[in-house]
Amino acid sequence: MDGTLRIDTSREALDRDMIHAFLAEQAYWSRGIPRETVERAIEGSLCFGGYLDGRQIAFARVVTDGATFGYLADVFVLPQYRGHGYAKALMAAVMAHPQLQGLRRFSLATSDAHTLYAGFGFTAPSRPQNLMEKLDPDIYTRQPGRP
Template sequence: MSSLQISTDRGELDVPLIYRFLSEQSTWAVGISRVVVDRAIENSLCFGGYVDGRQIAFARVVTDFATFGHLVDVFVIPEYRGNGYASELMTAVMSHPSLKSLRRFTLATGNAHELFEHFGFAPPQRPETLMERYFPNIYLS
């Protein structure tokens, strides 16, 4: 297993790879357009994970860098899963200086609870205070 190199430099991101994964393989963004992916990357703190110079992992945080952050689009491409890269990526996210002191850090996951629990994420303490507008098939319209 090669070591994972992690960068927050947007210029290093393999945006076509990110777009392909999100639009074709993710469980949350199938059908998303390239324009939306580009805009999301432009307006987020992004983490690229690289092995031997090839991007194999991604995560982004939507944040004000002061009080709140929302973690989204966390993935490792299938052929690199099972090597601990998701944990390495999450360690980098959680130790980023601009994110360490956030009052609230949220995420939504359908299948990776165990990974995120290792980094302190838990069900909301007061779920009755949370509300959302959710359109799960918006990219397929």
């Protein structure tokens, strides 16, 4: 299982069934996410698939304007493939991508992978008092039609 991870940014190569299943059923940040929402997110992002022996085992996407900012999201390696350096390989490919060079701000949110991202230069916000967000954490699991 310690093969070389092949990284591809082709949306056509993505295993969308696997991506949706992982995000909807296993990821703490997107449990219950509808398939159509995942499809829209993929179409609006620069996507990175990680492939081992022709099978997709990893994913990441970046929402970016390609000039000033990027937001890294939905980074994962399937559980059975963790511990082999594949997340680092995926992140190295993300950080090296030509479209993501020279960004003034590159951000992400994580609850459990600070060490991974710190290895690629990510830190806590230098001025958190300047950041704001509008968060609806239950949007995917709330009953349709209810606020």
